[in-house]
Amino acid sequence: MEKPTSFDTYRLGDITVTRIPELSLEDFPAAVVIPEWDPDILVRHPDWITPGSMDPARKNLYMxxxxxxxxxxxxTILIDTGVGNDKPRPFTPGFDRLSTPFLERLAKAGAQxxxxxxxxxxxxxxxxxxWNTRLEGGRWVPTFPNARYLFSGRELQYFTDERHHNDRNKTSFIVQRDSVLPLVDAGVAELIEVxxxxxxxxxxxQPTPGHSIDHASITVTSRGETAIFPxxxxxxxxxxFKPEWNSMFDAFEDEARTARKWVLDYAANENARLFSTHFPESAVGEVRRRGDGGFEWQFV
Incomplete structure (x- = not known):
């Protein structure tokens, strides 16, 4: 599942943005990932999917x-930190106890x-x-020792409250123990209000709840240029192209649709380059409005 990919770098005003790959995912059936999936959509609109975004049989999504x-x-900043190595993920087998050269790739991109x-x-x-933490001497310690880690305090509260320890959140409760709470214990976490x-x-x-309780989209501006990390x-x-389609991973469905529409409106209105977390190919592109009021996508 894991395989090396290129280190694409983009400029935004005085800022550079480089993708640090961790995993390629190619075994996700479209009808499972997107419960509302309609395969006829690609018959009517074959140009909505590029060859690098889906398998030739149009069954599995590439992510x-x-x-x-x-x-x-x-x-020097990292936005989101992937899955990490050595993490026990019994309910998510594809992420269980990985061993990937993520830090070597980060070094290849010029950052220790x-x-x-x-x-x-x-x-x-x-x-x-x-990758917030790594295993050292049997303990989970911050991977980036000089960094401050910024994230939603409400998210942490939600995922550590036993009232929310249900089947959907069972992996997230494990995740807090080895990848988030050690940051709090080390005094390097900054709990923010989104x-x-x-x-x-x-x-x-920017508040875009829906996928999770207090999900944020991060907007960046530099010298009049804008980007969004959704x-x-x-x-x-x-x-x-179909923003009303949720993924199976969205916890709060109505809010997720509202958040997705907000992101697309923002990207189109602000001419903001969009840096995705899970898109295939370059993972970067531009959102434009279609003549019928919808949106379209172009990889860059």
Whole structure:
């Protein structure tokens, strides 16, 4: 499942953004990932899916897991941290006790763990927080020792409250213990309120709940240019053409649709480049409005 891919770098004003790949996922049936999937949509609109986004039989969606390395004139930042190595994930076999060269890839992109100043997390799910910590001497310790880790305090509260320990959240409860709470214990976590205000100059956490209880999309501006990191409001490019289609991973369905529409409106209105977490191919592109009022997608 894991295989190396290229290290694409993009410029946004004074900022550079580099994709740090972790996993490629190619065994996700479209009708499972997207419960409302209608295969006839690709008969009517064959151009909505590029060859690198779905298998030739049009059955399985191609997706990825990766992080974004963002360099500003002042800081080196990671946005989301993937699955991580050695993590016990008994309910998510594809992520169980991985051993990937993620840190070697980060180094190839020019950053050592000690170089990271901030880690920003869109939410606290298994495939977005894993490299927050690594196993050292039998303990989970912060992977990026000089970094401050910024994430929603409400998310942490939700995923550590036993009232929410249900079948959907059983992996997330494990995740907090080995990938989030050790940051709190080490004094490097900053629990924020997701309210659209800047957490760093040019970086804001925009409220897009639905996929998770307090999911954030991170917007970035530099010298008049704009980007959005929408986390899991979107899992696959087909959702840009069909934003009413949720994924199986969205916990609060109505809110997830509202959040997805907000992200697409923002990207189109602000001419913001979109840096996805799970899209295949380059994972980066532009959202434009169609003549019928919908949206379309172009990889860059």
């Amino acid at each position: 990825q897991v990766h992080s974004w390395l963002v360099r500003t004139p002042r800081w 763990p000690e170089d990271i100043d901030y880690v920003l997390m869109t939410h606290l799910h298994v495939d977005h927080v894993g 309210d659209g205000s800047e957490v760093l100059e040019g970086f804001a956490f 986390g899991d409001t979107l899992h696959h490019p087909i959702q840009i």
